[in-house]
Amino acid sequence: MSYEPKRYKIIGVKSFTPDVRLFRVKCKLDPKPGQFLEVSVSGFGECPLASCSHMPEFVDLLTRRAGNVTNAMFNLKEGDSIFIRGPYGKGFPVEKLKGKNLILVAGGTGIAPVTSFINFVEQNRKSFGKVFIYFGFRDEKNILLKDRIERWSKKFNVHICLNECEKHSYEKGFVNDVMDKHKPEVENTVALLCGPEAMMDAVTKELKKLGVTHKNVYWSMERRMECGFGSCGRCQIQDVYVCKDGPVFRYDFIKSRLDNERSSERWSE
Amino acid sequence: MAQKIISRDDLPHFVNKLIRKYEVIAPVKEVNTKFKQVNSFDEIYLDGITEVPAKEFFIPESETILEFKKGRAKEVSRHIKKRVIFGLRMCDLNAIKILDSVMFDKNYLERRKKTFLVGIFCENPDKYCFCNSMELENYFDLFIFPDGDNYRIAIGSNKGKRLVRGIKTSDKDIEIPKPKNKKVLKNKNIEKKYRNKAFEEDARKCLSCSACTAYCPTCNCFDFKDVSDFEGNSKRIRRLSSCMLKNFSEVAGGKSYRDSRLSRFKHFIFHKLVYFKKQKGRYMCVGCGRCLRVCPTKIDWVNTLNKMGERK
Numbered sequence: 001m002s003y004e005p006k007r008y009k010i011i012g013v014k015s016f017t018p019d020v021r022l023f024r025v026k027c028k029l030d031p032k033p034g035q036f037l038e039v040s041v042s043g044f045g046e047c048p049l050a051s052c053s054h055m056p057e058f059v060d061l062l063t064r065r066a067g068n069v070t071n072a073m074f075n076l077k078e079g080d081s082i083f084i085r086g087p088y089g090k091g092f093p094v095e096k097l098k099g100k101n102l103i104l105v106a107g108g109t110g111i112a113p114v115t116s117f118i119n120f121v122e123q124n125r126k127s128f129g130k131v132f133i134y135f136g137f138r139d140e141k142n143i144l145l146k147d148r149i150e151r152w153s154k155k156f157n158v159h160i161c162l163n164e165c166e167k168h169s170y171e172k173g174f175v176n177d178v179m180d181k182h183k184p185e186v187e188n189t190v191a192l193l194c195g196p197e198a199m200m201d202a203v204t205k206e207l208k209k210l211g212v213t214h215k216n217v218y219w220s221m222e223r224r225m226e227c228g229f230g231s232c233g234r235c236q237i238q239d240v241y242v243c244k245d246g247p248v249f250r251y252d253f254i255k256s257r258l259d260n261e262r263s264s265e266r267w268s269e
Numbered sequence: 270m271a272q273k274i275i276s277r278d279d280l281p282h283f284v285n286k287l288i289r290k291y292e293v294i295a296p297v298k299e300v301n302t303k304f305k306q307v308n309s310f311d312e313i314y315l316d317g318i319t320e321v322p323a324k325e326f327f328i329p330e331s332e333t334i335l336e337f338k339k340g341r342a343k344e345v346s347r348h349i350k351k352r353v354i355f356g357l358r359m360c361d362l363n364a365i366k367i368l369d370s371v372m373f374d375k376n377y378l379e380r381r382k383k384t385f386l387v388g389i390f391c392e393n394p395d396k397y398c399f400c401n402s403m404e405l406e407n408y409f410d411l412f413i414f415p416d417g418d419n420y421r422i423a424i425g426s427n428k429g430k431r432l433v434r435g436i437k438t439s440d441k442d443i444e445i446p447k448p449k450n451k452k453v454l455k456n457k458n459i460e461k462k463y464r465n466k467a468f469e470e471d472a473r474k475c476l477s478c479s480a481c482t483a484y485c486p487t488c489n490c491f492d493f494k495d496v497s498d499f500e501g502n503s504k505r506i507r508r509l510s511s512c513m514l515k516n517f518s519e520v521a522g523g524k525s526y527r528d529s530r531l532s533r534f535k536h537f538i539f540h541k542l543v544y545f546k547k548q549k550g551r552y553m554c555v556g557c558g559r560c561l562r563v564c565p566t567k568i569d570w571v572n573t574l575n576k577m578g579e580r581k
Binding site: 001002003004005006007040042043044045046047064066067070081083222223224226227229230231232233234236237238239260261263264265266267 | 334335337340341342343344371372373374375463464468469472489490491492493494495496497503505507510512517518519520521522526527528529531532535536539540543544545547548
């Protein structure tokens with residue numbers, strides 16, 4: 001296993017909000033939907049990011065300026081180079097999902113791995129049943145990948161849920177509330193979630209209420225994946241490594257582990 | 270494999286012969302007891318386990334792994350001279366076995382390939398040692414243990430065979446004895462005890478100083494740090510880190526997933542006894558007792574687990 005990244009060229013930068021940009025990088029790494037890449041800016045460090053497209057010729061890094069490396073990325077322009085190694089992780093269990101109806105839920109920049117999967121669904125439309133998309137953002141200004149969302153609205157059942165919302169073209173409320181209002185198909189259905197854990201908690205609860213059991217819910221998890229192949233220990237959740245066993249986990253598998261860790265987080269000293 | 274026999278007086282000759290041929294790293298007593306390159310058998314200190322483990326010879330505390338130069342990234346390859354680590358106790362040897370199953374980078378593999386592991390029987394375990402509880406296995410190139418007035422050298426690999434050419438072979442092998450330590454970890458099967466209240470007493474005493482993980486011979490967790498110079502070049506350094514530190518589980522934006530001392534403390538113990546066992550089929554703890562020895566607030570988690578067993 002190697003820590004050595006390769007250099008690739010940025011072929012496009014698009015700004016969505018002051019904090020979120022999309023970097024299109026020309027490379028043939030071709031990550032599977034849900035896998036992640038280790039992206040480096042030399043002198044600043046490395047961070048795990050998922051591609052939000054599923055294309056053989058490039059990856060799209062939807063990046064929120066949140067840490068050292070992503071801040072450095074915001075100084076990069078089209079034509080600059082960036083270092084990437086990977087892809088790592090298992091990604092979404094694409095084969096198991098074929099023939100199912102899909103509920104795809106994501107919040108904020110958490111839409112990246114999910115949109116990569118939507119790309120895959122578009123490319124293999126006949127393999128999947130009905131598709132329900134619920135994306136949550138803070139407000140209209142924070143909607144990401146608007147052009148794609150518009151495209152998908154014509155093909156799939158798309159709900160954009162905003163915490164603060166004035167227009168009627170979007171829906172007000174948390175994803176789980178909107179889902180309760182516009183109920184998705186739950187027979188023969190699998191749900192894929194990515195976003196803040198509090199959001200995924202609420203959505204998983206709502207899904208259970210609607211009839212999607214925990215073994216049909218998949219979480220794409222965020223942790224600090226430093227090495228990418230189960231050596232550094234930084235992304236461990238109890239006995240699993242998010243980098244090599246995940247980052248996508250079936251909820252009934254990860255639930256007890258999360259419950260345990262959270263139980264000791266509630267400890268007051 | 271056959272065992273070799275040398276007299277007690279011949280051990281220094283044997284080691285000095287190795288020193289003439291290889292770089293020999295062995296326990297020494299300086300400010301503390303640790304492993305260091307030696308030039309003669311006389312420098313070696315063999316009374317008791319070293320305070321500092323030998324892991325630094327395989328995963329240095331801090332090491333450049335990548336160089337970014339002229340817009341290219343290149344992994345740093347190290348040339349390692351053939352070397353012998355002499356005087357490893359059975360716990361230290363097993364710790365290296367554990368590292369072998371979690372470290373995959375090429376410099377680690379190079380270091381392992383070039384190193385002969387020569388163990389020695391632990392004649393004087395102290396009150397913190399509990400290796401007999403940890404299901405240790407024979408894992409060495411050579412292992413030296415007393416047999417009356419002589420030493421026997423058990424050979425654990427073909428690599429080890431090369432070091433003992435010309436030494437008298439014994440007629441019959443005998444089993445490697447177990448060290449006589451008194452401390453016992455009775456209760457290792459703690460998977461269902463994650464929420465046991467007894468951990469809280471220990472966690473309250475924990476300072477999150479990470480001494481336990483720094484001295485642990487199997488703790489290998491690390492992170493990366495980039496450092497740049499004034500010419501636009503930079504390098505990436507791998508540094509040992511610790512799950513006892515708050516920022517270890519921190520993600521961009523500042524959220525730390527093991528924010529409480531309790532959850533970090535439990536993660537350390539459960540990783541050693543439960544998680545690793547599930548992943549790799551063996552304990553990650555070798556019972557060397559270094560974490561207990563160095564703890565500034567004298568947390569004795571072995572004792573805590575033993576009491577837990579009684580309570581049920």
